[in-house]
Amino acid sequence: MIRLEKRPQPSRAWSMATPLVAVIATMIVGGLLFAALGKPPVEAIRTIFWEPLFGEFSFYYRPQLLVKGAPLVLIAIGLSLGFRAGIWNIGAEGQYIMGAIFGAGAGLAFYPSESFLIFPFMVLAGAFGGWIWAMIPAVLKTRFGTNEILVSLMLVYVAEQFLASVSLGLLKNPEGFGFPGSRNLQSWDAAHNAELIAGTGMHWGVVAALIAVIFAYVLLNRHMTGYHIRLTGEAPRAAKFAGVNPTRLVLFCLGTSGALAGLAGLFEVSGPSGQISIDFNVGYGFTAIIVAFLGRLHPVGILLAGGLMALTYIGGDIAQSNLQLPAAAIQVFQGMLLFFLLAFDLLTNFRIAIGKPEVA
Amino acid sequence: MDLSAINPVLLIASLMVAATPLLLAAIGELVVEKAGVLNLGVEGMMIVGAIAGFATAVESGSPFFGFIAAAIAGAALSILFAILTQFAQANQVASGLSLTLFGLGLSALMGQSYVGIKPPQMGDIHIPVLSDLPVVGPILFGHDIILYFGIALTAAVWWMLKYSRLGLVLRAVGENHDAAHALGYKVLKIRLLAIMFGGACAGLGGAYISLIRVPQWTEGMTAGIGWIALALVVFASWKPWRALLGAYLFGGVTVVQLNLQAAGVAIPVEYLAMSPYLITIIVLVILSADKSSAPASLGRNFHASR
Amino acid sequence: MKLTNLLTSAAVALGLAAGAAMADTTKVGFVYVGPVGDGGWTYEHDQGRKAVEAEFGDQVETVYVENVAEGPDAERVMTQMALEGADLIFTTSFGYMDPTINVAKKFPNVKFEHATGYKRADNVSTYSARFYEGRAVQGTIAGHMTESNIIGYIGSYPIPEVIRGINSAYLHAKKVNPDVQFKIVWAFTWFDPAKEADAAKVLIEQGADVILQHTDSTAPQAAAQAAGNVITFGQASDMSEYAPKPRVSSIIDDWAPYYIARTKAVIDGTWESVDTWDGIGAGMVGIGEISDVVPADVKAAALAIKDAQANGTYHAFTGPINKQDGSAWLAEGETADDGTLAGMNFYVEGIEGDIPQ
Known part of the structure; x- marks a missing residue:
C-alpha cells in the first residue's frame, strides 16, 4: 500500500531536487517520444538543453535566452502577486498588447524628433497602457463584484482586434506602401530600446525584469502590502480581521501586474520586435501564467522558470531545424516537462510511505 | 445598408450550430467546477477530441464512432x-x-496524415412534416443529432445537479471537501469522475467543430473556443441553463456581426x-448583481491526511 | 576580441568554412509562419521545399522551422540557420521583412529570399505571386455563374494583397455581368475555420450563390456544399476534394518552380538580388481544373482570360477604371503600374462599403 503523508514542513532538499528529477524524467520520456518519431533521442535532448547554453553557437543563443526570458519573467512577477492573494488576472496578454500600442503610439506621435525624453515617455505610456487595461477588470470587480478572470480574458480578444485595427490604420507606417504595421522603432534612435551592451541581449526589458524580481522579493518579505497579499491568499478571513482593505488590494495587484505586462510589451515593441503589427503578440501573457506557477509564485523561482521556458523554446527551434523534429513534438515535450515539474513538486510537501497508515 | 437581407430564421438556426461546441465544452467544465476543480485545459481536450473524432470518423466511415472516440480521447487526456x-x-x-x-x-502529431481530407458527413435529421414548417421548422427540427444531444445534456446536468443524490454529493464536494470527506464521501473518486465527464464533453465539442461545423x-x-467555454461557465454562474443562454448569446453575437458586415452596416x-x-x-457586469458565487472549494486541492 | 565583433567574425569564419567544406551540398532553409499541416499557405511553401529536394537530391539539404512567430523569434531562427551553414534562406511571411533584412546584414555570404515584402538588399531578394491574375479568372466564372447576382467574398485582413484580389474579381465579374454585387465580410483573422464557416453561411443566407475566399481553410467549401446551390473556388491549394461542386476551380500557390530556379542559381553561383512578381505565365499562380459544372462557353471565356494573362497580352487592371469615389484611376487602355498595385488600398468603382481602416 503506497500512501502520501503530508510533511510537517515542506522539504527544502526536495524543493531543490524536484526540478532536476523532473527534467531527467522528461528527458527519458521525451527521448522515447523522439525515438518513436524516428529521430535520434539523445541527440534531440542534447540539442534542446545543451546546444543553446554550451553548444558551438552559444555565444549567440545565450543572449537570446535573455531576450526570450525577460518578458516572461516581467509579466509572471506581476501575475504572481495577484495569484498569491487569489486575484486571477489571466489577461496579461491583452495588457501586454495595450502596453505596446500605448508606448509605441506615444513615441510615434513625436516622430521624427530625436529628443532623449522620448524613450522615457514611451516607457511611462507603455506601463500606463497595461495598467489601464488591467484597471477595467479591477474596477468592475471592486464596484460590481464582476469576476476578473472572465473580464481580463475577454479583454485579450478585444486588445487583439484593437492591435489589428491600429496596425492597419492609426499607426500604419506612412512610408510602408500601404502594408500593415507601424514604423520600425529599431531604426529610430530616440525610441529604440537597443542592447545596452551590444551582443549581450541585455536591453532595458531585461533590466526591468531583474528589478521586478528584486522589487517583488522585498515587497513580499519586508513590506506590509506583501504581508497583506500573503495573508489574503492563505487566510482570507484572518486578513479581514487584520484590517486588509480588499478593494485596495485588488486595485494594487491587478494594477501592478497590468503595468508590468504593459512594460514588457513596450520593451518588446521598441526593442527585439521593433514594430506594431497584426501578429505582434506571441502568447507571452499566457506562457507567463505557467512560468509564475512553475516558479511557485516565488520571485527567484519565477526567474529560474522563465529561463527554463526560454531554453526549451530556443532549443526546440534548433532541434526543429537541425533534426527536423516537428514543432508539435517540441510542444508535446514542453507539455511533458511542465507535467513532470508539477507532479514531482509533490515530493516537496509529501513523503511517500509504504505500509499501513499509522493510527493517529 | 440592407438589413432586409438578414433572414432572422436562418440566423437563429446558424447561431445554434455556432453555439453547440461551446455549449458542450462549457457544460462539461461546469460539472467539473461544481465538484470544486478548475480545469483550464479545455482547449487542449477539445482539440484532441477534434482530431481523435476526425481520424476515427475517416477510418471507420462513421461520424458516430468519431464522436464516441472523441469523448474517450477527451476523457483520457483529462485523466x-x-x-x-x-x-x-x-x-x-x-496543470x-x-x-x-x-x-x-x-493533436498536431496525431493529425499529420489527416490534412486535406473530407470526413464522412453526418446528415441533419429530417422529420417529414415538422422540418418543413415555416420559421420553427429550420430552427427547431432541421439540425444534426449532436446539437440536440447538447441541449439534452444541459437538461440532464441541470436535473442531476438539482434533484439527484449524485448532484447533492457533487455539490457537497465542491463546497467543502473536508466536510464531505467527514461525511464519508469519496472526494477524490467523485472529482475524478467529474473531471473525466468534463474531458469527454470537451472532446465532443471539439469533434463537433472538426466533423460538423467546419x-x-x-x-x-x-482557435480559442475552449477559452470562451471556460469564460462561459463563470458567465453562467455555474447554472446549466444559463450556460446554454450564454453559448447562444456568444455564438449569436458572432453570427450577427458577420451578418451586419455582409449587409453593409x-x-x-x-x-x-x-x-x-x-x-x-x-x-x-449586469449579472454580477446575482450573488450566487463560485463553489467554495474551487481550485483547492484535497488531501485526506488532515 | 570585442563581443560586438564576435558574431560577425564567427559568421564570416563560418561562411568561409562553409564555402570550403560544403562545396558539394547546398543547404537551403525555410522559415514558416504556420504549421506545415495548415493545408494552405505554409503547406504550399513546404510542397515547394519538397520539390527542391526532389529536383536536386543529394546536392541539397533542406531544413525548415514551422510556427515561427514574426519578430524576434523569426530573427533568431534565421540567424540560427545561417550559423548552421545555410546558403539560401526563404522567409515566407510578410512580417519577416525587417528580421530578414537585419539578419542579412550580419551574414553577407548567405542569400535570403523574402516572400511578399518590399525591402531588398544585395543578398536579399523578394518574391511574390500575382494572385490577382487568378482572381480575374475566378471573377469571370463567378459573374457568369451567379443567378442571384450576389457574390460573397471572405477577406482576412484589409491589406493590399486582399484588396487587389477583391478588385480584380469584381472588375471581371462586372465585365460579364453588369448587375453583379459583391458582399464582403472581413473575418479579421488569418486562421479560424469556425469563423470562416460562419462567414460563408452568413453570405449564403444573404443570397450569395458564389463564395470567393481569401482565407485558407476548406470551411467555406463545406458550408457551400451543405447549402446546395452555391459554388466556390479553392484557395492556396486545389481543394479538389470538394470538386466538381461546390468547388469549380481554384487558385493554387505554386512556389516549386521559383524555389528550384533560385536554388539552382545558388548552386551555379549566379544568384543575384531580384524582385520577382510572377503570375500565371511563370507558373507561380496555378489555376485548378475548371470542373464540368461550369458550362463550356464560360469555361472557354475563363481560359481565354487565363491564357491572355499568361502570354502577357492582357492585364487584369486595364483602363478605363475609376476608383470607388468616382475619381479616375486608369485611362482607356492604360494598365496599372506595379507600385500602385503593390500598395493598393482603395476599392474600384461599383464596390459598396468601406475598407476598414
Missing part, C-alpha cells in the same frame, strides 16, 4: 490532469494550462469583431 491535481496535488491552474499546451502539440482537420483549429468592422467580447463583459 492526466486528474492524476496531476488529485493524486500528485499539483496546482490546478498550472490545466500545461494540459492545453500538451493537447495542442499532441468540417476538416487543421492544426490549432479550435456602416459600423467599422474591427468594432463589430470586438463586439462579442465586449457584450459578454457588459452582460457579466
